[in-house]
Amino acid sequence: MSDSQKRTFDPDDLQSKISGPALPGSTLGIFGGGQLGRMMGIAARSMGYKVHVLDPDPACPAGYIADTVIEAGWNDRWAAANLARECSAVTLEIEQVSISSLEEAARWAPVRPGGAMLAIIQDRVEQKQWLARHGFPVGPFRAAHSQEELATAVRDLDGPVFAKSAHGGYDGRGQAKLGFGGAAVDAAAIAEAWQDVGAAPCIVERALDLQKEISVMVARSPRGEVRVYPPAENFHENQILSWSVIPASVSPELSAQAEEIARGIADAFALQGLLAVEMFVTRDGQLLVNELAPRPHNSYHGSERACVTSQFEQAVRAACDLPLGDVSLVQPTAIANLLGDVWLDADGSEREPRFDAALEVPTVRVTLYEKLKPRKGRKMGHLSAVGATAEEARERVLRAKAAL
Structure with missing residues (x-):
């Protein structure tokens, strides 16, 4: 055991960290170095933070932008403590981190969101029962x-x-x-x-008779400030998100209802951080909660172009106890996921996608996650496009994906 691991807990260390916001220039820790951690880390670096990441993969996507990568598993309590000791605040991009690791990290720095909420969300049975007990609509x-x-x-x-x-x-x-x-x-x-x-x-x-699937991202700071993003409309293929559009094509009344449900869940949890609330819209007009994700979410990658404040910057603000950013809609935006299939021929051999052809479509941008090996079904990046309407943005991004 190293000297740093033997170091005893000093309550004054944590008290000094939670007495105020973690200001730009300090260090943000992230459990998880996947694409969400990478994009959150990029937002943090642009705000002046140093970024430390814990991930089992030393070649994780966030490793290319982080100051430090701790190679460790999600249940490694000592590594979690080592991450938090060097940080002014800690957040996460994956909900599989063990509760014991989160609790150990919380002895050294504020962890947002925290272990009590994660313990419920990690268990789909407990999560659904929690939603039902608290009066939120579920199927x-x-x-x-x-x-x-x-x-x-x-x-x-x-x-x-x-x-x-x-x-x-x-x-x-x-x-x-x-x-x-x-x-x-x-x-x-x-x-x-x-x-x-x-x-x-x-x-x-x-199984429900669905009209469409939507999600709502809500951010809540330690001081209780709440911001709710406009709903996103999502389309899945083989249970994987294929494309998403902000704003969703739903009535103002249903949009307001969805936002109110998301706000209510965040308040019931006393959320500190981000929470994506996935919902079903049934053909008979019901709005039902499907699942919760306490982190940035694939369906809000388009928030970087759709809203004043992206979900990634908002995650940093919430974790560091800064004032939350404006989530007003700037322009309709659509994203399309790029899976490893795009890089693979029918025989499994690799090929380079025609990104030049995709970028010929007006307003299209390419975002890649620097994952080293494409695999069927693996999320390698995404395309985004904006438009005068949500339909135009979606048409552009799907046309660009087809051009690959």
């Missing part, structure tokens, strides 16, 4: 802790369902679909679905 669901309970949940929900692992899994991973297209839901199908969710606790949700 029909059941919790299943065994294969037998999964079978009971499917029977009770009486229709096509999604089963999602309680822990981990994203972009469609750790999920199973049952009863779609008239498929039989027999014992074999239940057993296969149980294996698909890792033979571990899962949330079972009735």
Whole structure:
């Protein structure tokens, strides 16, 4: 054990850090060095902060812009303490960080958002039950802790369902679909679905007749200041976000309702940081909460061009207890994700996308994450475009993606 790891906790160290905002020129720590950490780090550096990152991958995308990268796993408490000791504030870009690591980091610097909120959001069962207990609208669901309970949940929900692992899994991973297209839901199908969710606790949700999917980003500072972004409209392919547009094409009344739900969730959690609230709009007009993400979100990458303050700058402001930025809409903006598939031919060989052709489309920009190896389904970057309307922005970004 190193001398720094043996160092005892001094309450005065933390008190001196939380007595006021972490001003530009100090150091911001980030759990996670993926593309979200990279873009948050770029925003922090542009504001004058030094950036320290903890990530299991020493070649993580944020490593190219960070002052320091600590190579460590999400459950490494000593590494979490070492990150926080050198920082005036700590935030995160991934919710898989262990609660014990967050708690250890919080002994040395403010961690925003904190472990109590993350403990609920990390567990999809607890998250959905928390939303229901607090009166937020959710679709029909059941919790299943065994294969037998999964079978009971499917029977009770009486229709096509999604089963999602309680822990981990994203972009469609750790999920199973049952009863779609008239498929039989027999014992074999239940057993296969149980294996698909890792033979571990899962949330079972009735499939809904959807009109569209939207998300709302809300920021809340330690002082209780709140800013709610205009809703984004999202389109998924194979459970991965394909494109997103700000603002969403919804009525002013539904937009206001969605923003109020997001604000209510942030206040109920006493959020310090960012929270993306994913929602369903059903064909009969219901607005239902799907999932929560306590970090920057793929659907708000376009906020860099759509809003006065991007989600990445806002994350820095909230983590450092600075006044939150204006989130007013400047111009409609659309983004399209670039997965590793864009770099791969049918035989799996790599090729260079035609970014020059994409950039011929008016207003289009390219953002790449400096990931070293393209893989099918891996998020490698995104395109963005603006327009006089959301429809024009979406048409431009999809035309540019097709040109690749």
